[in-house]
Amino acid sequence: MARRLFPDTKRTIGAGTLAALIVIGVEVFGRLDAGAMLWQKAVSVGGALLFVGVMAVAIRNLGNVIVRHTQSHIGISHAGIIRLGISLVGYQVAVVTALGMLNVGIGQLLVGGALTGVVVGIACQQSLGNLFAGLVLLMSRPFTIGDQIVVHSGALGGPHLGMVIEMGLVYVVLETDDGVIRLPNSAVLAAGVGPRPVRDPAPAPHVAPDPAKGLSE
CATH class of the missing domain: 2.30.30.520 (SH3 type barrels.)
Structure with a gap:
């Protein structure tokens, strides 16, 4: 197990470290205002795109680490649900951070995303209900x-x-x-x-006495 976990763990740590360095580099060298030079704009845009790609690698490998570490304890289905939750949260963080690096107004995106979320939630109410119910069953484990x-x-x-x-x-x-x-x-x-109730053993069949046998005795 340790040998299988080590490559994914190493890639996760490496990609996460690289993503942090990209954010720092964009903050130091990148600019997108009116007075920014072309190379500064290129640093900001290229850094944001590279950040999303590196984060995708980190999130995918982190999910693999979690699944391989937990599937023997909670089952592959439950481990898959945890990986899905990690992916959803991780990609949201990556996208919001990349938009912040591009000086995109997060407030307007949040308002638009909230409206979109309401519409999608109504359309996918049954599927989302089953998804969240699965998460509750995973945590409560009845x-x-x-x-x-x-x-x-x-x-x-x-x-x-x-x-x-x-x-x-x-x-x-x-x-x-x-x-x-x-x-x-x-x-x-x-x-x-x-x-599930335990089944009672089937009762022995009732055998009627043989009148002829009784008379012969």
């Missing part, structure tokens, strides 16, 4: 992969009894007696979930 559970929910046509074989960004996958079933994360979060 069950894990391999658990035998029962999901009590009339909206899902339940109850559903089975073994958890996957916990993804959108669905919880159960292996039931009738086959594999995919339940939306938001519905599972709103449902009652408990351990």
Whole structure:
């Protein structure tokens, strides 16, 4: 494990250090005001683009480090959710920092981004609901992969009894007696979930006494 982690860790640290040096270099040598020289503008624009590229490398390798380090403890699906969260936050930080290096008004972008976020949120309400429900299931961990559970929910046509074989960004996958079933994360979060009851052993069949045998005795 250490040998596999070392290259990604080294690339993450190297890319992060280089990104910090790029920001410092742009602050010292770059300018975009009316009195700036051409080479100063080139430093600012080129530095911002290079910063985004270097940050993409750092974020990707950081995600690989996190997945490889945590997947044996929480499962590959949960580790993938953590990597997705790291990527979303990291790319947002990278874009905002690059825009700041280009002297772009962050306030106007935030207002426009808020309006865009509202529209996108309404359009993707169901998908986002499943995504955030998956994150809540990851943190609260009411069950894990391999658990035998029962999901009590009339909206899902339940109850559903089975073994958890996957916990993804959108669905919880159960292996039931009738086959594999995919339940939306938001519905599972709103449902009652408990351990699958242990089946009682089948009672021994009742054998009626043989009248002929009784008479012969």
